[in-house]
Amino acid sequence: MQLSGAEITIRCLEEEGVEYIFGYPGGAVLFIYDALFQQDKVRHILVRHEQAALHAADAYARATGRPGVALVTSGPGVTNAVTGIATAYMDSIPMVVISGQVPTAAIGLDAFQEVDTVGITRPCVKHNFLVKRVEDLAETIKKAFYVATTGRPGPVLVDIPKDVSQHVTEFIYPATVNMRSYNPEVKGDGGQIRKAVQMLLEARRPMVYVGGGVVLGNASDPLTRLVRELGVPCTNTLMGLGAYPATDPQFVGMLGMHGTYEANLAMQHCDVLLAVGARFDDRVIGNTRHFFVEGRRIIHIDIDPSSISKRVRVDVPIVGNVLEVLQEMLQLIEASPVRLDPEALKQWWHQIGEWRSRDCMHYENSTTIIKPQFVVEKLYQVTRGDAIITSDVGQHQMWAAQYYKFDKPRRWLNSGGLGTMGFGLPAAMGAQMAFPEATVACVTGEASIQMCIQELSTCKQYHLPVKIVNLNNRYLGMVRQWQQILHGNRYAESYMDALPDFVKLAESYGHVGMRIENPADVEPALREAFALKDRVVFLDFLTDPTENVFPMVKAGQGLTEMLLGAEDL
Amino acid sequence: MRHILSLLLENEAGALSRVAGLFSARGYNIESLTVAPTEDPTLSRMTIVTRGSDDVMEQITKQLNKLVDVVKVFDLNEGLYLERELMLVKVRAESAAREEIKRTADIFRGRIVDVTDKTYTIELTGPRDKLDAFLEAINSHLILETVRTGASGIGRGEWVLRV
Numbered sequence: 001m002q003l004s005g006a007e008i009t010i011r012c013l014e015e016e017g018v019e020y021i022f023g024y025p026g027g028a029v030l031f032i033y034d035a036l037f038q039q040d041k042v043r044h045i046l047v048r049h050e051q052a053a054l055h056a057a058d059a060y061a062r063a064t065g066r067p068g069v070a071l072v073t074s075g076p077g078v079t080n081a082v083t084g085i086a087t088a089y090m091d092s093i094p095m096v097v098i099s100g101q102v103p104t105a106a107i108g109l110d111a112f113q114e115v116d117t118v119g120i121t122r123p124c125v126k127h128n129f130l131v132k133r134v135e136d137l138a139e140t141i142k143k144a145f146y147v148a149t150t151g152r153p154g155p156v157l158v159d160i161p162k163d164v165s166q167h168v169t170e171f172i173y174p175a176t177v178n179m180r181s182y183n184p185e186v187k188g189d190g191g192q193i194r195k196a197v198q199m200l201l202e203a204r205r206p207m208v209y210v211g212g213g214v215v216l217g218n219a220s221d222p223l224t225r226l227v228r229e230l231g232v233p234c235t236n237t238l239m240g241l242g243a244y245p246a247t248d249p250q251f252v253g254m255l256g257m258h259g260t261y262e263a264n265l266a267m268q269h270c271d272v273l274l275a276v277g278a279r280f281d282d283r284v285i286g287n288t289r290h291f292f293v294e295g296r297r298i299i300h301i302d303i304d305p306s307s308i309s310k311r312v313r314v315d316v317p318i319v320g321n322v323l324e325v326l327q328e329m330l331q332l333i334e335a336s337p338v339r340l341d342p343e344a345l346k347q348w349w350h351q352i353g354e355w356r357s358r359d360c361m362h363y364e365n366s367t368t369i370i371k372p373q374f375v376v377e378k379l380y381q382v383t384r385g386d387a388i389i390t391s392d393v394g395q396h397q398m399w400a401a402q403y404y405k406f407d408k409p410r411r412w413l414n415s416g417g418l419g420t421m422g423f424g425l426p427a428a429m430g431a432q433m434a435f436p437e438a439t440v441a442c443v444t445g446e447a448s449i450q451m452c453i454q455e456l457s458t459c460k461q462y463h464l465p466v467k468i469v470n471l472n473n474r475y476l477g478m479v480r481q482w483q484q485i486l487h488g489n490r491y492a493e494s495y496m497d498a499l500p501d502f503v504k505l506a507e508s509y510g511h512v513g514m515r516i517e518n519p520a521d522v523e524p525a526l527r528e529a530f531a532l533k534d535r536v537v538f539l540d541f542l543t544d545p546t547e548n549v550f551p552m553v554k555a556g557q558g559l560t561e562m563l564l565g566a567e568d569l
Numbered sequence: 570m571r572h573i574l575s576l577l578l579e580n581e582a583g584a585l586s587r588v589a590g591l592f593s594a595r596g597y598n599i600e601s602l603t604v605a606p607t608e609d610p611t612l613s614r615m616t617i618v619t620r621g622s623d624d625v626m627e628q629i630t631k632q633l634n635k636l637v638d639v640v641k642v643f644d645l646n647e648g649l650y651l652e653r654e655l656m657l658v659k660v661r662a663e664s665a666a667r668e669e670i671k672r673t674a675d676i677f678r679g680r681i682v683d684v685t686d687k688t689y690t691i692e693l694t695g696p697r698d699k700l701d702a703f704l705e706a707i708n709s710h711l712i713l714e715t716v717r718t719g720a721s722g723i724g725r726g727e728w729v730l731r732v
Contacts, residue, residue, distance in 0.1 A: 122590055123590055180732060181578070182637050309624070310573050
């Protein structure tokens with residue numbers, strides 16, 4: 001069948017089972033939009049800024065496990081999208097980004113809205129393509145989906161010059177794709193897996209450390225079974241929240257810079273550490289020299305060989321799909337008569353119990369001023385722990401991670417790697433689009449929300465009834481916290497002056513706005529808001545501006561060198 | 570330590586910039602980089618001379634392997650290898666120095682490939698230290714211009730790097 005490049009693009013998306021494409025039109029993609037207009041298989045969601053298109057597609061992928069798709073025009077369309085592409089890249093999110101480019105004859109001539117898209121995005125994509133001939137288009141899009149979704153996932157960009165989208169060719173969508181330079185399917189080495197199981201079973205103080213790879217690899221189930229079978233403590237990273245259920249007694253909380261006392265100490269004092277789909281990030285294990293413990297052995301399962309021994313040397317590396325490796329480990333454990341030494345394990349749990357008794361998540365509540373932690377706790381209760389929570393970046397993100405107990409994967413969507421303010425609201429849209437019946441809430445702050453606030457308009461247009469939980473402390477809270485602790489209370493440019501009236505702002509977009517100033521009103525307001533199932537509700541909570549996130553490990557320090565509260569400052 | 574990496578990569582626009590971009594983005598050092606198509610025109614062979622500790626070399630190799638355009642990566646230092654570099658040197662060759670330069674070039678098995686009344690252009694091939702030694706042997710103020718290709722490397726023996 002003879003089709004134009006634009007029609008081929010849309011047909012390829014259809015072949016890939018794409019439901020939604022998030023985008024913004026412009027000159028270089030007009031043919032593609034024309035093709036979109038003339039079909040009804042792929043639904044286009046018009047955002048108000050390209051960054052939001054990327055975040056929404058990204059969150060769609062995080063929530064469903066299927067690749068998100070975004071469509072932007074050349075030049076500023078692409079540069080606006082870069083933040084979203086980099087966000088997805090840092091968190092290994094499968095996405096396909098289609099960008100328009102100036103016609104091939106104009107490339108390199110500084111044409112209107114021309115930018116070197118392949119060059120600009122190269123460091124923040126898993127791979128990218130510039131399609132110069134319409135004959136190559138279908139195969140390239142097939143490759144893009146293949147690369148984005150296999151191995152360690154990531155965003156892949158396909159840059160399509162305007163004339164390529166206009167030219168006509170025979171459309172054949174390849175059934176399979178073969179790339180000699182890309183072989184992502186690796187099977188974990190059987191010998192290494194046996195060694196790992198033996199090491200775990202011989203441990204006296206074992207610990208399991210779980211990252212976002214378990215969420216991305218859909219491996220929560222075997223992971224949870226393995227941890228329960230062994231009876232060992234488990235921690236999740238910020239990206240791994242939900243991979244192991246937070247309400248399970250074997251869960252010791254999130255670890256890292258704002259992790260729990262017990263999780264960080266258990267990481268440091270265990271004798272065998274099983275790391276699954278995690279990458280020993282600086283925010284997670286702090287200073288690598290301090291993290292090193294003589295005699296502690298580390299098993300590391302990851303699909304990406306370059307994640308292994310990057311920051312921390314490990315003893316048993318296993319390169320492979322976490323789901324398959326964990327299933328294999330579980331089979332070996334279930335078949336083995338050997339179990340961990342019960343006496344040693346009991347002592348280890350006793351030690352962890354002592355650390356837990358510090359109750360590091362305790363905060364002083366107030367009857368006069370709203371504590372942000374209290375809002376998240378109430379949010380958890382009101383939504384029965386069953387909402388999809390998105391967040392922006394800063395203190396509110398950490399409080400959401402600490403106080404909302406995620407029992408299932410793909411319920412906590414946040415920009416962990418890049419730390420992108422502005423992620424939360426468009427991410428909530430993407431999640432709501434994927435799951436129209438789900439309760440979706442964006443926990444944000446008055447600074448972050450303003451970075452993509454224009455998306456209140458998109459929410460209106462597509463009836464996306466997300467709930468915005470704004471922890472409004474009138475500060476760039478995390479910046480203020482660091483300035484207080486590390487920069488002698490000099491609050492340089494961290495006060496958010498001249499804030500809008502968020503209630504009126506929400507109302508002007510046709511949404512419901514609520515301002516909550518008293519602790520006693522927190523729960524009733526949340527109940528009222530979440531009862532409005534078909535409306536966007538902007539809940540503006542005026543919270544304590546001096547509240548800090550604890551525990552805290554200062555950047556560059558050791559994981560156990562924690563500040564537990566204001567008394568440690 | 571100095572390492573010579575041999576790569577096979579897709580002979581596609583942008584493949585070189587992906588490799589070069591990786592080195593600059595991750596702060597790895599490149600001493601030299603050469604690249605040209607192989608007998609199979611869809612493949613390019615690249616030789617990168619770099620320096621790094623074992624840990625850094627492990628990361629460089631892994632990161633290179635992650636690039637979708639890279640088909641194979643091999644660290645030649647893992648075995649015996651040959652290393653050759655081509656240099657063209659234009660020197661002032663007048664009066665007494667003229668004969669001396671010719672003799673030095675002969676000693677180093679260099680060839681004079683262009684001649685004027687005042688200059689010689691000498692072609693020299695060899696491992697890096699031989700080329701360095703030649704430049705040392707010539708009076709430095711006589712050297713007008715040097716062009717070096719950077720090293721190309723290949724493993725010794727019957728072992729081959731191919732797809």
